[in-house]
Amino acid sequence: MHIPDGLIDAKTAAVTAALAAAGLGMALREVQRQLPPRRVPLLGLSAAFLFVAQMINFPVLAGTSGHLLGGVLVAALLGPGAAVVVLAAVLIVQAFLFGDGGVLALGANLFNMALLGAVGGWWVYRWASRIWPGPQGHLTGVAFGGWCSTVLAAIGCSGMLAWSGKAPWAVAFSAMAGIHMIIGLGEGLISALVWAALWRLRPDLVAQPQTPQSGVPATGWIGYGLLVALGLALFVVPFACPWPDGLERALAKLGLERAELRPVVPPLAPDYQVPGVSHAAVATAVAGAAGALIVFGLAWLLGRWLVRSAGPNRIGAARD
Amino acid sequence: MRLELLSHLHRPQPGPLERLPAGPKLLVGLGIIVCTVLAPARQPGWVAALALLVASAVVASRLPIWFVLKRLLVLSPFVLGVALVQAWQAQDCAAWGMTLAKSGVCLTTVILLANTTPFTHTLQVLRRAGAPGLLMTTLALMYRYLFVLAEEAQRMDRARASRTFRASRRLQWQGLATLLGQLFARASERAERIYAAMCARGWR
Numbered sequence: 451m452h453i454p455d456g457l458i459d460a461k462t463a464a465v466t467a468a469l470a471a472a473g474l475g476m477a478l479r480e481v482q483r484q485l486p487p488r489r490v491p492l493l494g495l496s497a498a499f500l501f502v503a504q505m506i507n508f509p510v511l512a513g514t515s516g517h518l519l520g521g522v523l524v525a526a527l528l529g530p531g532a533a534v535v536v537l538a539a540v541l542i543v544q545a546f547l548f549g550d551g552g553v554l555a556l557g558a559n560l561f562n563m564a565l566l567g568a569v570g571g572w573w574v575y576r577w578a579s580r581i582w583p584g585p586q587g588h589l590t591g592v593a594f595g596g597w598c599s600t601v602l603a604a605i606g607c608s609g610m611l612a613w614s615g616k617a618p619w620a621v622a623f624s625a626m627a628g629i630h631m632i633i634g635l636g637e638g639l640i641s642a643l644v645w646a647a648l649w650r651l652r653p654d655l656v657a658q659p660q661t662p663q664s665g666v667p668a669t670g671w672i673g674y675g676l677l678v679a680l681g682l683a684l685f686v687v688p689f690a691c692p693w694p695d696g697l698e699r700a701l702a703k704l705g706l707e708r709a710e711l712r713p714v715v716p717p718l719a720p721d722y723q724v725p726g727v728s729h730a731a732v733a734t735a736v737a738g739a740a741g742a743l744i745v746f747g748l749a750w751l752l753g754r755w756l757v758r759s760a761g762p763n764r765i766g767a768a769r770d
Numbered sequence: 771m772r773l774e775l776l777s778h779l780h781r782p783q784p785g786p787l788e789r790l791p792a793g794p795k796l797l798v799g800l801g802i803i804v805c806t807v808l809a810p811a812r813q814p815g816w817v818a819a820l821a822l823l824v825a826s827a828v829v830a831s832r833l834p835i836w837f838v839l840k841r842l843l844v845l846s847p848f849v850l851g852v853a854l855v856q857a858w859q860a861q862d863c864a865a866w867g868m869t870l871a872k873s874g875v876c877l878t879t880v881i882l883l884a885n886t887t888p889f890t891h892t893l894q895v896l897r898r899a900g901a902p903g904l905l906m907t908t909l910a911l912m913y914r915y916l917f918v919l920a921e922e923a924q925r926m927d928r929a930r931a932s933r934t935f936r937a938s939r940r941l942q943w944q945g946l947a948t949l950l951g952q953l954f955a956r957a958s959e960r961a962e963r964i965y966a967a968m969c970a971r972g973w974r
Contacts, residue, residue, distance in 0.1 A: 454849055455803050455876030478902050492961040494911025499957040502919045503950050508943055539908045546892045549884035554803050617855045647951030
């Protein structure tokens with residue numbers, strides 16, 4: 451899902467870079483304040499781990515394979531602030547050492563994968579692990595959070611493509627979200643399996659975040675929330691929402707036309723703006739919600755199965 | 771399982787571009803990318819000129835052409851997808867042709883930068899540019915232990931493979947997940963040892 455350079459235009463790159471820099475700055479400050487010095491090397495080693503983990507292919511169907519993306523897994527293990535730093539390091543190494551993912555698009559990728567994907571998925575994870583205390587909640591949260599993070603990052607990505615005028619929102623959104631709703635299943639499954647394996651091997655490592663951030667100050671959350679909301683308001687809402695566009699109106703007032711901002715791309719269907727738009731939006735939302743509910747159910751079942759089949763006690767008993 | 775980590779990197783004798791100072795080189799590369807992104811879509815001449823510039827840089831770098839082309843192919847599915855959507859949508863071929871051309875120039879530039887600039891030099895440039903210390907420490911440690919962990923994962927997989935015959939897909943997934951869990955556990959143990967070593971050498 452790495453956006454390469456040249457796919458997003460200059461204004462999108464600049465805005466996403468600013469948002470990502472602000473988010474990374476907040477994460478760094480938070481980690482610096484709360485991370486005990488002896489945990490500092492763990493960030494670098496986790497980044498190396500994540501990079502290697504992303505290169506290990508899981509066989510899917512004949513000939514195809516998938517791999518872990520790992521944002522939510524790292525956030526669950528280390529805490530969200532540390533996860534943002536780790537993902538930033540991974541993206542920088544991918545761009546400058548392997549030429550994978552753009553240099554100018556670094557901000558866009560960091561925003562999608564770390565701020566939207568990992569932190570967003572981590573919120574889901576924490577919510578689930580609070581509802582069900584114990585491994586069941588963690589496993590459900592990691593699996594469902596992994597799926598959510600993949601889909602969220604894909605939605606952010608399609609919003610950026612649409613804002614750059616590279617693809618109409620309807621096409622970009624349905625293609626990206628559709629594909630990543632399937633990819634996300636693999637991501638959730640692998641994340642949960644790795645979490646379960648770690649729980650079996652080293653229960654102390656998954657007991658709580660390795661970088662204590664339970665007492666995250668409210669200001670940190672307000673900052674993250676504002677950044678993500680700002681990003682979504684810019685990239686996603688203008689396209690996904692049938693309501694009149696405030697930005698458009700403001701620009702029209704200023705004497706700027708929207709057409710100047712967005713290069714002309716022929717719409718998917720010329721009659722897209724019929725009153726049916728709101729129906730289409732509602733239908734999409736309902737379908738998305740239904741899909742999310744089904745995946746949540748699957749995640750819960752997976753968690754239940756993993757708790758039963760692979761608890762530390764059982765392995766410990768087998769070893770004795 | 772084969773970790774294709776090293777095949778993504780070309781490690782030749784340092785070529786002419788590799789000896790140039792990293793800071794200006796990265797700046798020029800970034801400038802080329804910015805110019806390509808800003809180049810007007812209706813005038814292909816700009817992008818053609820930039821493409822010519824980058825192509826001559828590829829020749830000057832003495833990187834094997836097949837290596838650059840292979841990396842370009844590996845990294846371009848996303849670009850191809852977007853171009854396909856545009857080709858399907860648009861009446862004229864200008865839009866998707868421009869997308870392909872611009873992304874191709876940018877991708878080649880990044881591949882060229884990555885393979886002619888030693889990563890330690892990139893880190894120095896970033897440090898001089900004022901990147902935060904914690905991020906720099908993370909990057910430096912990550913780069914140092916990236917290949918160590920990759921080798922460790924490969925060793926674990928070899929050990930696993932020598933003890934099992936063909937596994938069902940379910941067992942394969944569980945085996946790989948266990949390997950990843952074990953890798954994280956070992957990485958975190960290694961982090962503790964590294965911290966002790968750093969303290970012994972007077973860190974902080």
